[in-house]
Amino acid sequence: MRPCVARRWARTSDRGAFIHVGAIIGTCMVGNVFLVIIPNQRKIVAAMLAGQPVDPRLGAMGKQRSVHNTHMTLPVIFIMISNHYPAVSGHPKAWLLLALISAGAIAIRYFFIQRHFGKIQHEFLFYGAMLIFGATAIASMKPKDKVEISGEVSFATAQGIIQKHCAACHAATPTHASFAAPPLGAAFDTPEQIRTYAPKINERAVLSTSMPLGNETGMTDEERAQLGAWIKQGANIP
Numbered sequence: 605m606r607p608c609v610a611r612r613w614a615r616t617s618d619r620g621a622f623i624h625v626g627a628i629i630g631t632c633m634v635g636n637v638f639l640v641i642i643p644n645q646r647k648i649v650a651a652m653l654a655g656q657p658v659d660p661r662l663g664a665m666g667k668q669r670s671v672h673n674t675h676m677t678l679p680v681i682f683i684m685i686s687n688h689y690p691a692v693s694g695h696p697k698a699w700l701l702l703a704l705i706s707a708g709a710i711a712i713r714y715f716f717i718q719r720h721f722g723k724i725q726h727e728f729l730f731y732g733a734m735l736i737f738g739a740t741a742i743a744s745m746k747p748k749d750k751v752e753i754s755g756e757v758s759f760a761t762a763q764g765i766i767q768k769h770c771a772a773c774h775a776a777t778p779t780h781a782s783f784a785a786p787p788l789g790a791a792f793d794t795p796e797q798i799r800t801y802a803p804k805i806n807e808r809a810v811l812s813t814s815m816p817l818g819n820e821t822g823m824t825d826e827e828r829a830q831l832g833a834w835i836k837q838g839a840n841i842p
C-alpha cells in the first residue's frame with residue numbers, strides 16, 4: 605500500500621522538513637511578487653499613462669502582499685541557516701520550536717517596521733525576545749527518556765552502537781561513499797576519541813536526533829537511550 609502524504613512527511617529527515625517549510629513560505633513570497641505586486645504595478649502604470657483613473661484596490665492589494673512578505677523574511681532566513689542549529693531541527697518538538705522562533709522573529713520585524721514609521725513600540729522587541737527565549741528554554745530541556753535503561757551500560761555496548769550507526773562516516777577513513785574524510789574531523793575509531801566526543805555525541809544522537817545524518821542507519825530509540833545511559837554513567841572506557 606502506498607504510504608499517505610503525511611506518513612511520507614513524517615519520514616522526511618528533520619532538516620528536510622525544515623527546508624520544506626522554508627520552501628513553502630519562500631514560494632508564497634515569490635508568488636506575492638510575481639502574481640500580485642508586479643502585475644498590479646504594471647496595471648497602475650498603464651492606467652496612469654493612458655490617463656485613466658487608477659483603481660485604488662490594485663495598490664492596496666500590492667501593499668498587503670508586500671506587508672506579508674516583510675513579515676515572512678526573518679522566519680525564512682532562520683530556516684535557511686537552521687542547518688547550523690541541529691539542536692532545534694533535531695529536537696522532538698522541532699515544529700513547536702520553529703513556530704515560536706518564527707513568531708518571535710515576526711514580532712521583532714514588526715518593531716523595526718513600526719520604528720521606520722517613527723513609532724517606537726518596545727513591547728514588540730520584548731515579545732520577540734520572550735518567544736525566542738521560550739524556544740531556547742524548550743530546546744535545552746532534556747527530553748523525557750522514551751526508553752528507560754536500568755543497570756550499567758558497558759563501553760562495549762556503546763562502541764557497538766557507534767560502530768553500527770556512526771563509523772561509516774566518523775572514522776579516519778570513512779567507508780561511506782559520500783565522505784573521503786571524517787565530517788568536521790570527528791572520528792570515533794578509538795575508545796579515547798569516543799570518550800572525548802561523548803558530550804557532543806550526547807547532544808547529536810541522544811538529546812537530539814540530528815545524528816546519524818538523516819537516520820540513514822535506522823538508529824532506534826533504545827540504542828539512543830543506551831548510548832545516553834553510558835554517557836550519563838561517566839562515559840567510562842576500559
Ligand code: HEC
Nearest residue numbers: 769770772773780787788790804805808809815816817820
Ligand atoms: C552519513 C554520514 C554520517 C553518519 C552515519 C553519522 N554522522 Fe555525524 N556528522 C555527519 C556530518 C556530515 C556532520 C557535519 C555536519 C553537522 O554538523 O551536522 C556530522 C557531525 C557530527 C558531530 C559534530 C562534530 C563536531 O565537532 O561538532 C557529531 C558529534 C556527530 N556527527 C555524531 C554522530 C554520531 C554519534 C553518529 C552515530 C550515532 C553519527 N554522527 C553518524 C555525518 C554522519
